[in-house]
Amino acid sequence: MEEKKVSTEKVLELLQSRKFFDLRNTLKDLNPIDIANLFSDIPEDKLLMLFRILPKDDAAEIFTEMDTDDQELLIKGFTDKELKDVIEEMYIDDAVDMIEEMPANVVSRILRHADPETRKQINEILKYPDDSAGSIMTTEYMSLKEDMSIQDAFDRIRKTGDEKEDIYTCYVINANRKLQGIVTVRDMLLSSNERTIGELMETNIISANTTDDQEAVAKTLAKYDLTAIPIVDNDKRLVGIVTVDDAIDVIQEEATEDFEKMAAVVPHEKSYFDTSVLQHYKNRIPWLFVLMFSSMMTGIIIEHYEEAFKTLPLLVALMPMLMDTGGNSGSQASTLIIRGMAVDEIHLNEYFKAVWKEFRVSLLVGASLAIVNGIRIYITYKNLKLSIVIAITLVFCVMVAKLLGCSLPMLAKRLHLDPAIMASPLLTTLVDVSSVWIYFQIATMIMM
């Protein structure tokens, strides 16, 4: 992979020895995103000095890509002029992302120094709820009119394109800002300059509403291989666009959230190391308490069968294997179902189809485990009855585990809960209860 890197030490050394010219030359060859990453390793008191050395053209882009903490420190050190320059150069959606992370006094300073037009656009996006399409859109899109010729359109792009985040997809709107169609620069380039936008535009438009869930919007972009999707309000007026780079971020964030939920961690936006020990604690303790109390149920069932394992202590030694196998069988099923629903491959109306599949899989899996384990127990303990108990228990445990693993996530979705909470940890606790009950029932029936 070709990515130019410069070490933090090198940058600090040049900064220390005040070789600003060399430093600027070194930075010039780097990608703005790599420069932004450099900033996170620079001591706080040097941040502003380094920022002022950056090539003016790239400064706003580099600023956009920085950690929130670095941005906040810089803003506090900025002159009013510097602040104004950076804000006006940033894309509106990036400015909003930043503002959402800033303390109130910094936000008000930013808004005070923004142009009235910029301020209006920022406030427009800020009003949409978190996780909505409106909150991740940008209002800087390229709009065209139906009666323009392609030549007119190119002239307009040349004149106003500089400040638009995406110019390749243009949106055709009427006098009421209602979305009429979309036209790509590709189509414009590949047809003759005399045709009008109205003739060229595609009127079958895939769009989203400002209040749609951002995850759904990101998935639509991915599904239809779009580079941007128009966002309209309830009156079908165009208010912004969501671009593919932001959609990728949403897709990655949502996957991370699912991983966290499925591991019984309360999702959290910050990265692992940026999250404090106390916050990690707060994210992890709630589910541990819930699960600890539900796993006590298993204990209560075991207490009932005290006589059984007093008579045959070996029953206790085989318990973890049965519980773990049940738990693992169940979490295989639940993970496949949860992920399948997340990527739209499994739908709620396919419940019985899924149950039927899991039932057949569980028969095969249960039978294999039962045979191998039955034989092993017989060889180890020379106890035929015990090996039959274990074999039968395994078949039933696996079956119950797979059916619960398949049903609970779909039930959760049906109830408009997040299926991801039905993953391994909660499922294991529930499967434990049934495994232990099945086990001792069968054991007392056959052996006592």
Add this chain to the structure above:
Amino acid sequence: MEEKKVSTEKVLELLQSRKFFDLRNTLKDLNPIDIANLFSDIPEDKLLMLFRILPKDDAAEIFTEMDTDDQELLIKGFTDKELKDVIEEMYIDDAVDMIEEMPANVVSRILRHADPETRKQINEILKYPDDSAGSIMTTEYMSLKEDMSIQDAFDRIRKTGDEKEDIYTCYVINANRKLQGIVTVRDMLLSSNERTIGELMETNIISANTTDDQEAVAKTLAKYDLTAIPIVDNDKRLVGIVTVDDAIDVIQEEATEDFEKMAAVVPHEKSYFDTSVLQHYKNRIPWLFVLMFSSMMTGIIIEHYEEAFKTLPLLVALMPMLMDTGGNSGSQASTLIIRGMAVDEIHLNEYFKAVWKEFRVSLLVGASLAIVNGIRIYITYKNLKLSIVIAITLVFCVMVAKLLGCSLPMLAKRLHLDPAIMASPLLTTLVDVSSVWIYFQIATMIMM
């Protein structure tokens, strides 16, 4: 969300009553991807009839988006002419994706009917290993020369752009096809037509090698917000590009694979319902066997403490709670570490930083669980010694679980294994062993 849909029933009805004109009109308004999805619900014997009704312009794109099974059926029914038309209209990377899923006789028929130039390009991509950048790239990119004027470049795009997958990023190559720079249509549109490509092009290029891992390439695209990335061979000659839509697919597939691995399922490319019962069995049984045998370790430890739980059977009833809590604490840590490494937020050289964080979190978590549970046990059983045993055990179990959960994925990565295999199932089995051992050690020390 605005997506036009037509029901399968409607399509079948129009097809049945041979209202082909109405059917074509109905389909005309749909997105090609939605039409492709329709095909998967159409009976096999009607597929070819429906395909022949499609508007000619969209047929190849719709074909591209279909399930492999439908594609195979159609190809078998195609005339030579139809096959040739479709193959020539498809983008090379899509054609390769399809060919990779086809049986040998279908592949050879496809290659026989492709143009010599198309065949050469297909074979070029086919030679790269699965999961490499080469295997997902397309060879249909827009190339320019350094000495062209922008006007020349636009002329070239107009002439040849129709068959290129992406025209917005153009690649400047020299006579030896070495990559000199990249220039975007945006920059070309926003500057004057007399300037040359050489003046305008960006020479700090982020590129990837044909043999780079596709996941790494997709992440680079995401990191730098690119819509395409050039792929070069070992001599730095440009051989293709990877576009953002394919990168999104890779990101989603890799996340799905991680979910599967973390649930002890052998990853599998097909969707849940497209995977046969037998294949589901094959994907799930290997890890279940491994985990079943490792969980027997826990049983062996329990056998050692037979006397302890014969004297105090309550010890057995509390075992599942301790094991589950240990397992869940551990999988919280391992999931956060595995996902953190997957999205490049945690690096191997930060091992001690991670351990230190987990250690402090485990103290807080362990202490909270110990206090609450100690009190509960005392109230329930009026047994102070037992409640002390449980409290101390919880602190140690959580600590061991979190440290293992943090260390094992990083160790796996260090050994160039996939960290995802160290997730919940395997970890739980390992944590079980230590939890049970810690528990009975402390119990015998304090109570016996």
